[in-house]
Amino acid sequence: MHTETATSIPFSRPAVTGREMQYVSEALASGHLSGDGPFTERCQALLEETLGTRKAFLTTSGTHALEMAAFLLDLKPGDEFIVPSFTFVSTANAFALRGARPVFCDVRPETLNLDERRLPDLITSQTRAIVPVHYAGVACDMDAINLLAGQHDVAVIEDNAHGLFGSYYGRPLGTLGALSAQSFHDTKNYTCGEGGALLINEPQFTTTAEIIREKGTNRSRFFRGEIDRYTWVALGSSYLPSELLAAFLLAQLEHRTEIQERHRTLWLRYHEQLREWADASGVQRPTVPEQCESSYHIYYMLMPTLDARTKLMTHLRSRGVQVAFHYQPLHTSEMGEHFGGRVGHCPVTERIVDLLIRLPLYPALSDDDQTRVIDAVREFHP
């Protein structure tokens, strides 16, 4: 077939806006390579202004932003936190590191987001936090989650690794919980290779966050000239990215509108052009509730059976189209079972992980290559 000679279409490619190397060169020339220099400041200011959050701290990863959140809540052994089983390990691991126990919640079949209807059964007097993940960039039902959390005096920490610049009733994702974690890993919409950001929406956390991020010292106050020497004041670690990474990231954040717009165009085209095929094939396309503007991070589909998914993946790879499935359930993982997770606890998660397939979606995916992906999908009949 003619497609056999065509080059392979990767599943994921990091966005490149053109300014990255210029900013990295400026950082090099400035001689300031460690953290919290002018590029870090500019990234943080951009996030604070565009999202309307109290304080943004760049971190070395999304995982580290979650670890900082767990640190700030002062979680201890005996505490519990609620996470979706269908997520990346860091959502649970960051809080478990402090000795707290994960309680796994199932997801909704339409959005694959934490099913808020199950929370009342999972909240106990030990629950300290709920950590919703806005899967694929579509908001969880945050009004319901925040209402319940408020009634039980439980903190809400958004894992917003997918959802930066998406919104919920017009409010930016990442500003809806007490704290939120963003990721700039190279599979995410905006990247510096490895990186993240913690957003502080409740100001009482700001001073402690600054100390935790600076090795348990008040060095940030010293740099601002507020004190004449800095010292060890609390437990902490080192969560600052280098200025080289912040410089790279600034270029991406400054071009966020173009990056997001390209994701949106590609996402909507998949959605429209695969509708008939999906309806005829028993395939479920993603649902975006009316109140949500997606970040368009992922285009996924749920195949009718595991066998159909396996065959579609083989079919697409034979046409040079690289695709991927996604998370394995946390509650039935080795660590999940150690924390009490069992088969049957999250039936929707257990079902959908075997059906899910993700299509290539990134700014460098050309219209022609997307057409090849769409044509190859439509050739397949489960």
Ligand SMILES: *Cc1c(COP(=O)(O)O)cnc(C)c1O
């Ligand atoms: C990517 C991701 C993370 C972790 O981000 P890193 O920057 O890779 O540490 C956490 N949660 C979710 C849902 C993610 O997709």
